[in-house]
Amino acid sequence: MSTKLLDLVNIVDNSPYKNTLSSDNLGLTYFLSHDGVVLGKIIKKTLEHLKYVEWLEIENNTVRITDSKDLSSKFAKLTSQWRSEDKFDCLRGWRDELYTCYTTGGKKYFDIERSAACIFGLVTYGCHITGYIPDLKKIWVPRRSYKKPTFPGMLDNTVAGGLGDGLSFKECAVKECKEEANIEEDYARKNLVSVGVLTYEFIHPETGFYQPEVESIYDLIMAPDVVPKVNDGEVHEFMLMSYTEVIERLLKGEFKYNCALVIIDFLIRHGEIDIDSEPDYIEITSRCHRMLEYPLRRV
Amino acid sequence: MSTKLLDLVNIVDNSPYKNTLSSDNLGLTYFLSHDGVVLGKIIKKTLEHLKYVEWLEIENNTVRITDSKDLSSKFAKLTSQWRSEDKFDCLRGWRDELYTCYTTGGKKYFDIERSAACIFGLVTYGCHITGYIPDLKKIWVPRRSYKKPTFPGMLDNTVAGGLGDGLSFKECAVKECKEEANIEEDYARKNLVSVGVLTYEFIHPETGFYQPEVESIYDLIMAPDVVPKVNDGEVHEFMLMSYTEVIERLLKGEFKYNCALVIIDFLIRHGEIDIDSEPDYIEITSRCHRMLEYPLRRV
Known part of the structure; x- marks a missing residue:
């Protein structure tokens, strides 16, 4: 054996450590809060679905939240829509369970349906x-x-x-x-x-x-x-x-x-x-x- | 409190993580084995003492061992000489105890007086x-x-x-x-x-x-x-x-x-x-x- x-x-x-391969080589895009904090990493094929989200801005190697008002509702609406359109396989395992995304100082930033957290590469x-x-x-x-x-x-x-x-x-x-x-x-x-x-x-x-x-x-x-x-x-x-x-x-x-x-x-x-x-x-x-x-x- | x-x-x-400050910003030089494996990091003010060591080559941002024959003896001779010339304060705490430096695969590469390991930034x-x-x-x-x-x-x-x-x-x-x-x-x-x-x-x-x-x-x-x-x-x-x-x-x-x-x-x-x-x-x-x-x- x-x-x-x-x-x-x-x-x-x-996931490679920095001395071997940079994250960029994996085609991952940084997911940023409205004030520029890195919250996660997004894979390339997700980007096409994010282009049409008006409160997200795709620029260089980042996806940034532009409007942080009622963020939990925004994510709820977006992920529900994706689910009804069957955009992501992972949403077939919809859990009706909310996970929290934290920002600087460990403060709650928003919550998101559990099965959707991986789409944004959140912790x-x-x-x-x-x-x-x-x-x-x-x-x-x-x-x-x-x-x-x-x-x-x-x-x-x-x-x-x-x-x-x-x-x-x-x-x-x-x-x-x-x-x-x-x-x-x-x-x-x-x-x-x-x-x-x-x-x-x-x-x-x-x-x-x-x-x-x-x-x-x-x-x-x-x-x-x-x-x-x-x-x-x-x-x-x-x-x-x-x-x-x-x-x-x-x-x-x-x-x-x-x-x-x-x-x-x-x-x-x-x-x-x-x-x-x-x-x-x-x-x-x-x-x-x-x-x-x-x-x-x-x- | x-x-x-x-x-x-x-x-x-x-020591800063890579996302905050690169090691280079600290003025650290990579210490390499004869076959290019990074063994540690050396601070700038040590470099002047290494210039005259014939089995070490200083180039760009690296110090490389050029001849790996009898390496433990080479380090013993060098560190003893430094000690007798009082080149480094740390050698005043000479221990007469040998520490091991490992190379690829965890194999012993050489040993070195304990109080001298920090000069080469060895683990x-x-x-x-x-x-x-x-x-x-x-x-x-x-x-x-x-x-x-x-x-x-x-x-x-x-x-x-x-x-x-x-x-x-x-x-x-x-x-x-x-x-x-x-x-x-x-x-x-x-x-x-x-x-x-x-x-x-x-x-x-x-x-x-x-x-x-x-x-x-x-x-x-x-x-x-x-x-x-x-x-x-x-x-x-x-x-x-x-x-x-x-x-x-x-x-x-x-x-x-x-x-x-x-x-x-x-x-x-x-x-x-x-x-x-x-x-x-x-x-x-x-x-x-x-x-x-x-x-x-x-x-």
């Missing part, structure tokens, strides 16, 4: 929870429902979810624990431990969309009587898997790609992957904590 | 150990000896040390536990947990030297009867300090600067600093795991 942990990182953090936020039994060195691993539109049947983190507008990361994690794994809110609220954040820049291999992501990471010790249960149709089954088996399945490519990063980070923090035995250790930790040069959410 | 955790990170990871490696009592939420914090040449009297990590040529990180950590804190080798070897690595680019405020650093991080649970003791004159005293007090003293600037990073990382991994309450959380984690664009040590 020639797969390495770094190969898994390369799949997720796959998206989520939370990932690893439910584990330290004494047994085992992790509760779900298999995604075979009916999910994205990554059906792949292995996943115990619980994970996108951060909707107005939620704290912790409340998002608590909510997802209940929805996805039937873990009681009280138990989750008391036992979830915030242990870090992963950041990476993902270019979707099929659509070419550029997607910088922030994943808030939680460890959750699972007491013997806290057994995750399939709840909302997102999960096919939960399996209690030893750290060793988790690593084997990671290297076989069975985990959803960004979930692999969360597991690798877990195994590093818990001493199961060691700097003296993993050749790519230093690069892996940097690549999971990439410096995102955009205004980010702040509390 | 206006100090923030990010202010502490800014002191250590203080240096160390290990930092946080000895803690989880049930009490306390950390064993040493005050550095008032006689140390660097950062006398400041607070430090429980144990820390530079990685000498030929050692593994773990063996380095075990050795330093004994030397600095009188923690038995058996106990250290059994209980040290590798939990990550921190990377940052430090520009020394006084000398201007550029120093990329890699610090391998270990957590060490301290049993009630394992009490660190002053051993080798590096430490003035050990104090058992609550997490709360540690944070207070961090913000007062009492910790040696790069040790502050290790403590911040510890408090993040243990849930004491939370993404929903620390405004700079995301930036802090990226800045402690900076992508170092040099060939790095591999196992």
